[in-house]
Amino acid sequence: MKAAVVIFPGSNREHDIAAALEASSGRKPVFVWHGEAEIPPVDLIVLPGGFSHGDYLRCGAMAAHSPVMRAVKTRAEQGVAVLGVCNGFQILTEAGLLPGALLVNAGRKFICRNVNLRVETSQSLFTNRYERDQVLSVPMAHNEGNYVADGDELDRLEGEGLVAFRYCRADGGTGDNPNGSARDIAGVFNRSKTVLGMMPHPENASDPAVGSIDGKGLFDSLAAALK
Amino acid sequence: MKARVRVTLKTGVLDPQGKAIGHALEGMGFAGLGEIRQGKLIEIDLAERDPAKARAQVEEMCRKLLANPVMERYAIDIEG
């Protein structure tokens, strides 16, 4: 699997995710600066976490207009896999590659802690190494992860099986939603399930020496699906 | 010219900031408060001298960047 990690001014988890990608695929990803109009041929494009443009105005809003995002859109249309984590998820919604938007957390505070995520489907490039309903413990670290979309949109997402992860209790039941997200949504796919956006950080749960390895399955899934 | 853009959350979108302000004001003894909503105010100095053109330009800024149509709406005031 060849991957490209896009760096925006203010990205700050690009090395975290590059390490996780390399650990699962055996290949170092290439880094692409936001000002580039082209992305080298790759199997996966990653928009990492961070505070692109300081998160000023709205998280991800300015990054969504970067020159590189035109290339990301074109590739996504061609079916290239795209993963946006945290700020990357915010950028993908602002760029219209994923539905919905991310508002400030219901508690109005930045939260950094492990959360439980229920895997909603194992039928995707990103989750094939997980079991459906498997519960993962993965860190979150954000101030604006409160997923909103209008009711019809949410029904459609659920109906088409496009919710990837939900916040849940350790036993998999609902009732532990850290940020007020609609229907406990922590991550969503696009229609073709080739684009995934999620708020929690699987890349910070992929190394046995540091925390859990519950997030590693996502990168293993990608490595398996993208050969 | 000067443009003033007011970006507010759509009705129906929960506004935790507004709620917290209401809470705090009540805690301080203010009574008779209804809903409180917090939005953004963006003030822009423009070289454009023609109010209609200025408004059109700022409209475009709002559509492209300043507001997110999924959750926000905007209003524009143009001043001398």
Added chain:
Amino acid sequence: MKARVRVTLKTGVLDPQGKAIGHALEGMGFAGLGEIRQGKLIEIDLAERDPAKARAQVEEMCRKLLANPVMERYAIDIEG
């Protein structure tokens, strides 16, 4: 009544957000932009029916909570 409070940074106080917005708009091709400043907009529903009293009440809210006098100033619009 409805009160609309505009909270803006005092002149001279750095506004990183406004700066970044200006930068982004320029990058998107908008020209002729001067300074851009971002502030807060707070909309309050009040039970009070008397405009003068409503204003006085909101004044007090601004002084006590809504604006940070060290770096912000505020303006109040009262509407029917």
Added chain:
Amino acid sequence: MAREVRVDQALAAEYGLKPDEYARILTLLGRTPNQAELGMFSAMWSEHCSYKSSRKWLRRLPTQAPWVVQGPGENAGAIDIGGGLAAVFKMESHNHPSFIEPYQGAATGVGGILRDVFTMGARPIANLNALRFGAPDHPKTKHLVGGVVAGIGGYGNCMGIPTVAGECTFHPAYNGNILVNAMTVGLARIDRIFRSAAAGIGNPVVYVGSKTGRDGIHGATMASAEFGEGSEEKRPTVQVGDPFTEKLLLEACLELMASDAIVAIQDMGAAGLTSSSCEMAGKGGVGIELDLDRVPCRETAMTAYEIMLSESQERMLMVLKAGREDAARRVFEKWELDFAVIGRITDSGKVVCRKDGKVAVDLPVGPLADEAPLYDRPTKPTPKAKPLGKLPAPRSVGDALKTLLACPDLASKRWIWEQYDHLVMGNTVQRPGGDAAVVRLPGSRKALALTTDCTPRYCQAEPEAGGAQAVAECWRNLTAVGARPLAITDCLNFGNPERPEIMGQFAGCIEGMRAACLALDFPVVSGNVSLYNETSGRGVLPTPQIGGVGVLDDLTFGVGLALRQPDLALILVGETKGHLGQSLYLREVLGREDGPPPPVDLAAERRNGDTVRALIRAGMVEACHDLSDGGLLVALAEMAMAGGQGARIALPKGASPHAFLFGEDQARYLIATSDPVGTLSVLRAKDVSAQALGESGGRTLTVEGHCTISIAELRALHESTLPALMAAPGR
């Protein structure tokens, strides 16, 4: 053109200069300075920049060890951690700005300390913060806590530097003057450390970063004055932090530092362009010439005085090798930052600034940088504390424990650290909540252990013991995770040094620190002094905050405090006499704040710690916690809550329960081991006093004959205090 401001003794006084200091300036110059020149003198001679009251005492601190790469005197200290790498670190205060505007004050405090570290060529890998607030029920406290914590998080999170540890306690002595001390730790290659001495006549002086505005003019002077009742009204322009620009500045500086274009570099912190230019010139023994018309300004018609004294954030001054300007400019322009050649290095020994084509400043560097008045302020020693006498035993040990675990000082600080991204960079091995944070070095099995410590009530009661205790506790916290403690930074927060009692506290704490640093081979490599922490003549508790760094050679051998398995033996290491003077038990349960602090036996500290570390290294320890505030039973409860395993212990025969369970004797650890016999024999062989107390297991904490409390109940108490405080109504 701005109108000329009349310079006289009254203006000098307004700028914080004493009459004799002003007289000295007149003599040094042989003329009356203009406003900009006077402003520069007042900033450079302020307590904050010149250390005029503290310097005499700071010299007493041990600063050397074979592993010290850079001691005090540069932007940050540096130590050799092996593999060609240095840990670069420093702590700094932002007390006054944080009291005036808690969010921005704390945020810019973090921004400032980050710059101090990356100026040295180090990439920051961790932040710490030590916070002291007033009484929890004081009307300002909630607002201050909320703002400060959000500000620290807001800046560090955006920068992508994990905030991994810190401290937060409350005491009415800080009601009118909180303490916000921030520490940053970075990594650099030892052969690529950058310093600040300017050199090379003719070399260009370059300004990079944000534009200069009128923010925080004369902040250094403000930091050197005590607050009066009216100071909230005075409200100097607040500096607003822009962590996004700082992130770009960090990346741009590190990128340029990978080349050899930089001769010297210095961040513009307190006293902005004045201190950065004068200090660089002073250290290099050269002159400097600046063209202020070239300084990137955010506002129009700024005067020389304003430009030289502005404390706008996110700016750096560099001396480049001649001819490297364009290459450097390209780097900064890529990162969309201002870059301007604003002057050059001269051999004149003077700092000369031009504005609008005219000479606006013409001062000798020496007097500004090095000839600030030095004060040998009178000291009055703190009277010896009276002994406590006999204390009543608690009616219920269980209730006393619950009171302690819920008291704001001991309550869980989760509400704080969850607002800090403590995981970004992916190297946080031990998260906040333990004795020391453990941060892995990228791509290796090695890690740094980091902690901040100080017990101000001990320092207040007996400065010398308190100073020694702060250093010893820091060393112990690093040891408790299995690390080798290497060096410290400090931030010395005290009241008005013009009062002999305060200077007595200062001198006493320094002597205590000195003794502990020497006994523990734990030198001071950087630090900061913050004086005049007073409101209306009432000083804060003397707070010599210590930040410590240790190294863990292999992560495999680190331990945490969590009790995770049943049937482990619990062994108390160190001698327990049951010292209750100045203890939290005394304050929280009996409502008294008196008596002497626990004595510090540095030889025992060293012996016990070295032995515990060896046991950890030998793989004989499953969990370890140092004993400090609250004593033995609080430590055991913390271990149980952290790992979800209960424990049962018995008191030794004849021990009085309150003294044994809540006494704050120093040099102690509680360890959990599956090999009690082996562990005890190692301890005995090293002459370390130790006793087995009981075992882990179950869902409750039991002290035989006294209490049984469920871990869930303890957790609920421990976790709810801060959230409840912060949810209380009001601002």
